[in-house]
Amino acid sequence: MLEYDEVFDIVQKALVANGWTARPAPTLGIKMYDTAVGPRQAAAYLSKGDEYNRTVKGDYQSEGNNVLSASGKLIPIGADAQAIEALALAFCAGADKDIDQSYARSLYLIGVRNTDNVK
Numbered sequence: 007m008l009e010y011d012e013v014f015d016i017v018q019k020a021l022v023a024n025g026w027t028a029r030p031a032p033t034l035g036i037k038m039y040d041t042a043v044g045p046r047q048a049a050a051y052l053s054k055g056d057e058y059n060r061t062v063k064g065d066y067q068s069e070g071n072n073v074l075s076a077s078g079k080l081i082p083i084g085a086d087a088q089a090i091e092a093l094a095l096a097f098c099a100g101a102d103k104d105i106d107q108s109y110a111r112s113l114y115l116i117g118v119r120n121t122d123n124v125k
Contacts, residue, residue, distance in 0.1 A: 007083060007084055008085075008087070008090070010054060010060070013052065013060060013081060013085075013090055014034065014052050016087055016090045016091055016094065017034055017052055017062055017081075017091075017094040017097075018034045018035060020091050020094035020095050020098065021034055021035045021037075021094060021097075024095065024098040024102075026050065026098070029049075032051055032052070033049055033050070034049075034050040034051055034052055035049070035050050036048065036049050037050075037101075039066075039105055039111055040111075040114050041108075041111045041114045042110045042111075042113035042114045042117065043110045046068075046110065046111070047066075048064055048065065048066035049064065049065045049066075050062060050063070050064045050065075050101070051064070051065075055081075057083065058082065058083060059080040059081060059082055059083060060080075060081045061078045061079065061081065062078060062079045062081065062094060063077070063078035064077055064078070064101050066101070066104075066108070068105075068108035068109055068110060069108075073104050073105060073107075074101055074105070077097065077100045077101055078097070079094070079096055079097040080093075081093050
């Protein structure tokens, strides 16, 4: 069974490989997103968990709500490094998807697409 610090390192490396910037514990990392109202920051954390799971969870505020509140991934306590990395990568993909669907981010992405079509 991997210790919390080992799991933290595996998850953090997966996030960094997906555009996140590493931060010291308890924060795994942050990622900046361009939006229609300027840059916005997402943060990811790893819970200490219970006897069964740890949780990778995120925070990204849009219209007063954390759009990542349901995007967490449970990491079973007995998971090996490969399974932990896969769950971390799934968190990254889910976070990007959920953030891209937030109001200010989606307006920005529509604008980028429209600008690309004008060229």
